[in-house]
Amino acid sequence: MPNISHRGELMPASPIRKLVPFAEKAKLRGIKIYHLNIGQPDIETPKQMMDAVKNTNIKVLEYSHSAGFESYRRKLVEYYKKCGISLNHHNIMITTGGSEAILFGMMSCLDAGDEIIIPEPLYANYNGFSTAGNIVIKPITSTIENGFALPAISEFEKLITPKTKAILICNPNNPTGYLYSKEELLQLREIILKYDLFLFADEVYREFVYDGKEHFSVLNMQGMDEHVILMDSISKRYSACGARIGALISRNNKIMETALKFAQARLSPPTLEQVLAEAFLDVPDNYFAEVEKEYVGRRNLCIARLNAMDGVLCPLPGGAFYGIARLPIDDSDKFCQWLLEEFNYNNETVMLAPATGFYSTTGLGKDEVRIAYVLKKEDLNKAMDCLQAALKVYPGKVEKVHGSELGVLN
């Protein structure tokens, strides 16, 4: 039998999804699982958007333009205008999910062996797409003690080599929930211009910003038009993860022309789901206010419950709907699998994402998990009950005092 590719061997399994087979088996055993492993909100997709698909009179489900419906791209110009971002529809390409925007952006800007600097913990799928394209991630570690704030610019500068082509930032951050300030982003701007790099920004959680803070978009940085590539998506904004509709955005025409060639190779994004996406204009303005209120409630509950548990630390996220929690455990991969395979609390358990997969540096994240607070408060409370009970009986429990390990108990 011929061997599969080396990059296929290197390709990481998703930390968010690799435990799915264990979850499926637990469900077969009658265990109810609270899914805090994946950013799949339980909020209903706006009816106006679903209705647009149900009422379509499409007879032949045709390919669309490789850059997506022009009509939708023009409506997105209006959306960004409301966000204070000035674009024209040539700056926007519709992609099959934000995922494809990452892929096209990376492929258009980086060659095999090129380096991209990303603060870690990082969205796990950046690892995946980098591996697929033989691109090297140079991680710069942010710490839980510091609330996962942007590492000092001097630390970024230390990582720059002749192979460095780009820096990537996710704001608000997945998986930490950290909201980068305008000041932090302007520091990044200096280094981008100094070393003539690209700046990739993932802003899919733009609307999920709490406590009266404001989101500052990289698209509003002066003098950065040739450098900035934005990855966007409707998945979280409209609770439409399954639509797989995202966008790649840049004012750099050369990037857009190049990305279009990658887009042509895959022909077009899904047509029906573009019909759905385009109907976002019919969603009432108060939609986000209600969603924000709901998420603030969920966040407050979840983070308070976490920090009340013995040996658990979770900084308060400023945005998105994730948090990285440090747990008193030996190994987050083992613990998350154990939760599905061996544990239950009144026939229920909780599924979490081991944080190891969110670090590019091997060995980090072993006592951390990513928690997505995407369930209604009642369910979140039950999920926290499960976690609290689990931490009491987990065989690999580690006693922590002021953050230092005393050793494995039991």
Place this chain on the structure above:
Amino acid sequence: MPNISHRGELMPASPIRKLVPFAEKAKLRGIKIYHLNIGQPDIETPKQMMDAVKNTNIKVLEYSHSAGFESYRRKLVEYYKKCGISLNHHNIMITTGGSEAILFGMMSCLDAGDEIIIPEPLYANYNGFSTAGNIVIKPITSTIENGFALPAISEFEKLITPKTKAILICNPNNPTGYLYSKEELLQLREIILKYDLFLFADEVYREFVYDGKEHFSVLNMQGMDEHVILMDSISKRYSACGARIGALISRNNKIMETALKFAQARLSPPTLEQVLAEAFLDVPDNYFAEVEKEYVGRRNLCIARLNAMDGVLCPLPGGAFYGIARLPIDDSDKFCQWLLEEFNYNNETVMLAPATGFYSTTGLGKDEVRIAYVLKKEDLNKAMDCLQAALKVYPGKVEKVHGSELGVLN
């Protein structure tokens, strides 16, 4: 400004889509265009499939499993059984179009620098995905004089190097319409086993086989389970190109496990369009018989009209809905652009795909175009009227006698 990637520079524009801006301008000038450039059938998507989406009661448009709906994969097992192909649902992964099946298959099996042998002319997007993955296509030229039959196995063998990992075959063939016989495929089997290679097969036109011939699937070759990777799609089968629902199929578990990691990185295929795809079971059995009858009529009309034109040669396709026609022209890229920019016949023109983009060998295909006979006969006739008139006045016309050039006229 930082430079885009070398692979981005190398990435070919799609020959099927690169002339779209000229078509858009022609439409603005009031010109009606017959699109024979793209395999976008005008056949209606089965109502049963569209209705499945319209009647869905999905409230939260969630991600699906990265391998697609298990229910749909199980139904596909039944579909393949009807085709005489024995599979289980673990052999099947749902992809975002057949395009993604090509990408995942190539990425899972070939590294940067590895070689894949493909008979040319070839489906242009194989070029695109190979470039994205730094994979080297070694083309083996099939000729119009030979009706684009499989080149001799000895010719394949000459191309094999230590870097050769795979052979790819599209059957029935896009862009030539050639239907490979069982005998031809069994010859390929020998060389695959002898050199321990992968065999990629694109069988998305399986149902489009004419004149009472039978399609032989690579999945029915003995002793090839570890070697065969099939790329499939509902795009043409159900005239649902815009759904972007395909499948990657292999009985080699290692390949499926590896492809799943690439699939996890992009999360899931589109959910609503999987609902649509899954409803294929409700489509009546006589659907394909009617479609086949329609396409045979279109093919016969189109090929007869082409071969009746001075200096034009087009072999009769045995399957799919494409043909490669040799035209008495200097340069197919120039000609196809001229058709859109400078020509009209009663305010109408025809859009064709220059064959240059379907060859991997530079310089080939300059007097050939790909024609997709995807329009109803009335429209096909008008498109042929346009082409006939165009060939009389095209400034780059070349006089051909028995296939040899006499020189550019005018």
